[in-house]
Amino acid sequence: MRLKALMGAALALLAAACSGGGETATTGTTGIDGARIIKADGGEWLSYGRTYDEQRYSPLDQINPGNIGELGLAWYADMDTARGQEATPLVIDGKIYVTTAWSKVKAYDAVTGKPLWDFDPKVPGETGVKACCDVVNRGLAAWGNMLFLGTLDGRLIALDRGTGREIWSTVTVDQAKSYTVTGAPRVIDGMVIIGNGGAEFGVRGFVAAYDAATGKQLWKFYTVPDRPGANEAEYLKAAESSWKGEYWNIGGGGTVWDAMAYDPALGLLYVGVGNGSPWNQAYRSPGGGDNLYLSSIVAIRVKTGEYAWHYQTTPGETWDYTATQHIMLADLEIDGKTRKVLMQAPKNGFFYVIDRATGEFISANNFVPVNWATGVDQATGRPVENPEARVDKTGKPFVVSPGPLGAHNWHPMAFDAKQKLVFIPAQITAYPYIPAAGWKPSKLGFNVGMDTANNAMPADNAVREAAKKATKGVLIAWDPVAQKERWRVTLGGPWNGGVLATAGGLVFQGNAMGNFVAYDSAQGKQLWSFPAQTGVVAAPMTFAIDGQQYVAVLAGWGGAWAITAGVLSDMSGPVRNISRLLVFKLGGKAKLPDMPAADELPLDPPALTAAADVVAGGATQYGRYCTVCHGDAAIQASGRGGIIPDLRYSGTLASAENWQTIVHGGALKDNGMVSFASVMTKPQIDSIRHYVIARANEDKALMAKAGAPKKVAMK
Numbered sequence: 001m002r003l004k005a006l007m008g009a010a011l012a013l014l015a016a017a018c019s020g021g022g023e024t025a026t027t028g029t030t031g032i033d034g035a036r037i038i039k040a041d042g043g044e045w046l047s048y049g050r051t052y053d054e055q056r057y058s059p060l061d062q063i064n065p066g067n068i069g070e071l072g073l074a075w076y077a078d079m080d081t082a083r084g085q086e087a088t089p090l091v092i093d094g095k096i097y098v099t100t101a102w103s104k105v106k107a108y109d110a111v112t113g114k115p116l117w118d119f120d121p122k123v124p125g126e127t128g129v130k131a132c133c134d135v136v137n138r139g140l141a142a143w144g145n146m147l148f149l150g151t152l153d154g155r156l157i158a159l160d161r162g163t164g165r166e167i168w169s170t171v172t173v174d175q176a177k178s179y180t181v182t183g184a185p186r187v188i189d190g191m192v193i194i195g196n197g198g199a200e201f202g203v204r205g206f207v208a209a210y211d212a213a214t215g216k217q218l219w220k221f222y223t224v225p226d227r228p229g230a231n232e233a234e235y236l237k238a239a240e241s242s243w244k245g246e247y248w249n250i251g252g253g254g255t256v257w258d259a260m261a262y263d264p265a266l267g268l269l270y271v272g273v274g275n276g277s278p279w280n281q282a283y284r285s286p287g288g289g290d291n292l293y294l295s296s297i298v299a300i301r302v303k304t305g306e307y308a309w310h311y312q313t314t315p316g317e318t319w320d321y322t323a324t325q326h327i328m329l330a331d332l333e334i335d336g337k338t339r340k341v342l343m344q345a346p347k348n349g350f351f352y353v354i355d356r357a358t359g360e361f362i363s364a365n366n367f368v369p370v371n372w373a374t375g376v377d378q379a380t381g382r383p384v385e386n387p388e389a390r391v392d393k394t395g396k397p398f399v400v401s402p403g404p405l406g407a408h409n410w411h412p413m414a415f416d417a418k419q420k421l422v423f424i425p426a427q428i429t430a431y432p433y434i435p436a437a438g439w440k441p442s443k444l445g446f447n448v449g450m451d452t453a454n455n456a457m458p459a460d461n462a463v464r465e466a467a468k469k470a471t472k473g474v475l476i477a478w479d480p481v482a483q484k485e486r487w488r489v490t491l492g493g494p495w496n497g498g499v500l501a502t503a504g505g506l507v508f509q510g511n512a513m514g515n516f517v518a519y520d521s522a523q524g525k526q527l528w529s530f531p532a533q534t535g536v537v538a539a540p541m542t543f544a545i546d547g548q549q550y551v552a553v554l555a556g557w558g559g560a561w562a563i564t565a566g567v568l569s570d571m572s573g574p575v576r577n578i579s580r581l582l583v584f585k586l587g588g589k590a591k592l593p594d595m596p597a598a599d600e601l602p603l604d605p606p607a608l609t610a611a612a613d614v615v616a617g618g619a620t621q622y623g624r625y626c627t628v629c630h631g632d633a634a635i636q637a638s639g640r641g642g643i644i645p646d647l648r649y650s651g652t653l654a655s656a657e658n659w660q661t662i663v664h665g666g667a668l669k670d671n672g673m674v675s676f677a678s679v680m681t682k683p684q685i686d687s688i689r690h691y692v693i694a695r696a697n698e699d700k701a702l703m704a705k706a707g708a709p710k711k712v713a714m715k
């Protein structure tokens with residue numbers, strides 16, 4: 001052990017010494033530094049959003065509308081996980097590095113697809129219950145000869161890029177709490193920056209910087225204040241008065257789980273801050289207030305971790321309106337002046353253009369229909385709210401658009417500076433927010449202060465069809481100067497992939513219908529499509545080796561919408577999870593194997609024997625503890641791909657004893673299904689079984705009436 005520790009330290013020192021660039025003895029490759037990330041010419045892809053401005057625009061143009069028809073599969077690699085795949089790969093020195101579900105890492109020769117190494121951080125399966133939105137990971141950061149990985153259970157790990165060997169590992173969160181890490185780290189001047197998620201589970205958000213060489217924490221920036229008097233930093237003291245009640249007891253939220261961008265000239269790191277914990281402001285901060293710095297874009301002086309400025313998109317948020325969505329930087333000519341701007345299309349449905357030096361609000365407009373606000377006040381930069389949407393104040397339910405999964409979620413956008421267009425993987429959604437009465441936080445499960453049982457989708461085909469009709473997925477080309485749409489493509493449903501734009505005049509996007517598609521970026525005309533056999537949610541990237549351009553995307557359906565949206569989760573079609581890295585080039589001739597055979601399983605639940613009040617009690621428990629993973633109204637439509645079991649089809653429904661072994665005893669904790677004995681009694685747990693039996697029988701009757709398709713289970 002001692003030898004191993006010494007070796008690790010020696011490697012860390014060596015890597016640190018090489019972080020300025022140059023050859024190294026350990027890997028034979030060239031170190032990554034800030035200059036290499038900033039000057040990236042498109043041959044490589046060195047950081048999550050390609051460059052620090054996160055534009056996801058590649059100067060490569062070999063693949064273009066004239067030859068896109070010749071684009072074919074160069075090679076593919078099967079992943080060994082069957083959960084959501086959200087990562088953007090990195091390409092460095094001819095090798096491609098990708099993270100997959102459960103925070104695993106894989107390295108391949110980028111030209112041949114030959115596997116080089118893989119790394120499994122062995123995240124305990126029970127961590128899955130802390131994750132709101134599937135056990136996903138969005139990618140790596142690179143510096144020197146190391147790669148940096150955030151793991152679902154909150155570790156930050158440095159790997160030797162040549163071998164995949166662990167160099168150091170730092171626990172970045174209090175692992176007793178429901179923090180999770182799914183985002184890609186960024187590295188700036190030898191500092192690895194990583195945040196975390198967990199705002200649905202009562203945590204206090206922060207982002208922190210670690211020394212790339214050693215893993216030592218350099219600074220930590222909280223996004224919400226501690227109790228009054230306990231805050232040292234001025235920006236946190238200034239935030240105290242924007243909160244009411246004993247907010248510090250329930251965490252407050254404000255997690256920094258995805259977006260970051262960096263301006264080297266200004267020395268500013270920009271982070272997107274998440275929603276309040278709990279969502280319902282009446283419980284989080286009774287009496288209201290802006291609740292700084294929830295749902296804000298915050299600029300941090302990266303050297304010291306000091307606050308520079310903030311812009312709050314949704315003051316006093318109560319709808320899960322995170323501002324963690326993709327932040328991108330660009331220089332735009334606005335009113336005859338070149339402005340250094342920051343752009344974001346957060347969940348709340350407005351597209352924001354902000355001065356990134358000062359935080360000054362420049363403009364905003366909604367990119368999809370919204371009903372929580374009528375607009376953003378040009379003078380104050382504050383939303384003009386619809387009072388009915390303020391369910392925390394009215395105490396009455398209201399169907400709010402967008403819903404908690406947003407008008408745009410984590411799926412990366414792309415920016416084409418030549419055409420001055422931002423491509424937004426957007427969605428049109430709504431959600432019935434019902435403020436919970438007499439709500440108390442629970443030590444396990446979803447803690448949002450809303451009634452997540454009584455808003456379940458009813459077993460009524462007319463209602464279900466109406467909900468589907470009102471829900472859409474769209475790819476929007478948005479002019480950020482004019483704040484208006486140039487073109488849009490309407491897709492089969494929400495939760496489509498991230499976007500890549502190239503100098504070849506192309507926009508690439510995978511979608512929930514199971515296709516990987518190229519569009520002409522000027523008009524939005526579809527030029528090429530590849531059947532990926534699975535829903536694609538991750539963003540594509542591109543690279544070039546020896547004069548040949550490649551486009552890569554990690555396919556594999558999953559994530560929040562896929563697991564939780566119930567009957568709406570597969571409205572793009574019956575999507576299965578087949579997780580694969582797909583790499584394309586002009587003239588590529590590789591072929592995917594045929595789709596694996598699917599078994600048709602009848603929905604054949606036990607007869608309902610319980611009384612109506614037992615079923616109703618089960619519905620309440622299910623809504624509070626089960627919906628977020630097993631799906632709204634016990635429907636896990638996307639579970640056809642085996643992401644999370646659809647309980648209506650569970651063989652365990654027939655046995656009260658086996659049901660208790662799992663839900664009370666925690667027999668499946670290694671799969672993420674921990675014991676709920678600390679929050680529910682055995683009779684309550686059994687009532688969930690009766691509720692699921694009732695739901696399954698309702699749906700069986702609906703299917704018989706409609707001649708609807710049967711459940712498809714993947715082998």
Ligand code: CA
Pocket residue numbers: 199200274275320322
């Ligand atoms: Ca959230």
